[in-house]
Structure formats: C-alpha cells, structure tokens
Amino acid sequence: MELNLDRSWKIKLRAVMETSVFNNLIQRIETAYANEDIWPKQENLFAAFNLCPFDQVKVVILGQDPYPTPGHAHGLSFSIPPTVRPLAKSLQNIYKEYASDLNRKPPQSGDLSHWASEGVLLLNTVLTVRAGEPQSHQNWGWEFFTDQVISILSKEKKGIIFILWGKAAEKKVALIDESLHSVIKSSHPSPLSAYRGFFGSKPFSKTNELLALQNKQHINW
Numbered sequence: 001m002e003l004n005l006d007r008s009w010k011i012k013l014r015a016v017m018e019t020s021v022f023n024n025l026i027q028r029i030e031t032a033y034a035n036e037d038i039w040p041k042q043e044n045l046f047a048a049f050n051l052c053p054f055d056q057v058k059v060v061i062l063g064q065d066p067y068p069t070p071g072h073a074h075g076l077s078f079s080i081p082p083t084v085r086p087l088a089k090s091l092q093n094i095y096k097e098y099a100s101d102l103n104r105k106p107p108q109s110g111d112l113s114h115w116a117s118e119g120v121l122l123l124n125t126v127l128t129v130r131a132g133e134p135q136s137h138q139n140w141g142w143e144f145f146t147d148q149v150i151s152i153l154s155k156e157k158k159g160i161i162f163i164l165w166g167k168a169a170e171k172k173v174a175l176i177d178e179s180l181h182s183v184i185k186s187s188h189p190s191p192l193s194a195y196r197g198f199f200g201s202k203p204f205s206k207t208n209e210l211l212a213l214q215n216k217q218h219i220n221w
Contacts, residue, residue, distance in 0.1 A: 001026055001027075001030040001042070003017070003046070004045070004050070005046045005049055006049050006053050006054075008054040009049045009054050012152055012156070013145075013148065016144075016145060016148045019144075021141050021144050021145075022144070024141060025141030028140060029128060036130055036131075038129070039068065039070065039071075039129055039130075039131055040066055040073040040074050040127075041074075045127060046127075047075025047076055047116075048075055048076050049121075052116045052119060052120065052122075054153075056119045057119060057121045057153060057157065058118075058159075058211060058216060058219070059119060059120040059121070059160065059207055059211075060123055060160060060163065061077055061078065061120060061121070061122050061163045061165075062077065062150075062162065062164055063165075064125055064126065064166070064169070065124055065125070065126035065127075065135055065137065065138065066126075066127070066128065067129075068129045068130070068132050068133055068136070069131075069132075070131045070132070072088060074111075075127075076113065077122040077123055078189075079091070079111055079113065079115075079122060080110040082110070082111040084110060087110045088110065089190065090188070090189045090190045090191075091110050091189075093194040093198065094189045097189070097198060097199055097200075101204045101205050102204055102205060115219065119219065120219060123150075124146070125146045125147075125168065125172070126138055126140070127142050127145075127146070147172070147175060150162075150172055154176045154177045154181060155177070157180075157181075158181070159181065159182070159214045160181045160182070161181070161183075161207045161210050161211070162176055162184070164183060164185045165186055165187070165188045165198065166188030166193065167188075169185075169188075173185075182210045184201070184203050184206055186198045186203065204219075204221045207219060
C-alpha cells in the first residue's frame with residue numbers, strides 16, 4: 001500500500017515506519033481496505049499529517065478513533081466533510097463550547113481542515129475503523145504509531161499545546177514533557193460526558209493565550 005504521507009513527517013517517522021509493528025499494521029489495513037468498508041478512505045488516511053506538516057504544528061487535538069458512520073470520517077479527529085449533515089454529536093458540543101468560549105457563531109460546516117492549516121494537528125489515536133463498528137481497529141498497531149508521533153513532537157519541538165479531551169486522551173500525558181509543552185485537559189465532548197467538565201473549559205481561548213505568551217501567532221478558530 002502506497003503511503004501518502006507528507007515528506008516532513010516521513011523524515012521524522014522513518015524509524016517508526018521501518019518497524020515490524022508498523023509494517024504488519026499496514027499489511028492488515030491494506031487487506032481490510034480491499035475487503036471491507038473502512039473509514040476514512042485510503043486517500044484521506046494521513047490527512048491530519050498532510051494538512052499540518054511537522055514544522056507547522058503548534059497545537060494537537062487528540063481524538064480516539066474515526067467516526068464509524070460511513071461518509072463521516074475524513075482523516076481529521078472530530079471533523080467531517082463539509083457536505084455532511086447533521087453534524088456529529090461530539091462536534092455539535094465542540095461548536096457549543098466554541099460559541100461560548102469565543103463569543104461568536106460557530107461555523108456552519110463540520111470540516112475542520114482550516115484548523116489544520118492554522119497549525120492544529122487533528123490526531124486520532126487510531127486512524128481507521130470498520131463502518132458501523134466503533135473501536136474495531138483498536139490494538140491493531142495504530143496506538144504504537146500515534147504514541148510515537150506524540151513522543152517525537154514532545155522531544156523535538158517546544159511550546160506545543162496538547163488538548164486532551166477524555167480519559168483515553170489524558171493517558172497520553174505520560175508521553176508529553178510538560179516542562180516544554182502545555183496540556184489542556186477536560187472531559188470528552190461526547191453527549192455522555194460533555195457536561196462533566198468539557199462545557200466551560202474554554203480550550204480555544206486558553207490555547208491562544210498560551211500561544212501569545214510564546215509570541216506565536218494565535219489560531220484563527
């Protein structure tokens with residue numbers, strides 16, 4: 001399977017991509033794409049990386065696995081293609097917090113590609129899912145790959161803001177050097193947990209405040 005991955009990330013992840021764990025994963029994913037309904041589609045598998053090259057990463061928003069509803073996942077955590085309606089429930093809650101935090105109307109589209117172009121890596125810990133089956137590709141090897149992504153960002157860059165929503169994302173704190181980076185944590189934006197601390201957490205304004213302290217350009221959310 002040809003890996004359509006931005007050159008800057010290929011360089012940083014070369015050693016990871018040469019491991020047997022990663023190569024076994026890719027063989028398994030290739031078979032799955034050939035025989036099953038897998039999301040996101042293969043051309044969008046590494047969209048988060050291709051829209052946000054390594055040198056441009058200022059913020060990481062960490063999700064779990066892609067939306068399992070056919071047509072929803074397109075390679076960016078929490079994002080959906082611009083023509084898809086209704087918005088995913090987690091994304092609806094993200095936009096509610098967006099409106100409250102920034103005191104502005106949320107976008108009409110659920111496509112978060114413009115966040116990626118601003119330097120936000122919209123990363124899922126697992127990059128694929130079988131249609132209609134949440135978490136169906138857990139423990140296939142994606143966690144190894146994305147843990148290495150987080151570790152490399154932590155070691156090789158400074159001042160990244162990691163936005164971790166939910167317990168699964170919070171576990172990744174162990175991979176982050178908090179003396180070099182900032183972490184914003186809250187409950188997950190899903191309907192089951194958004195009222196347990198996601199609403200009112202102000203992740204968007206807090207991120208821009210932290211970027212301002214580093215004299216970095218704010219994110220145009």
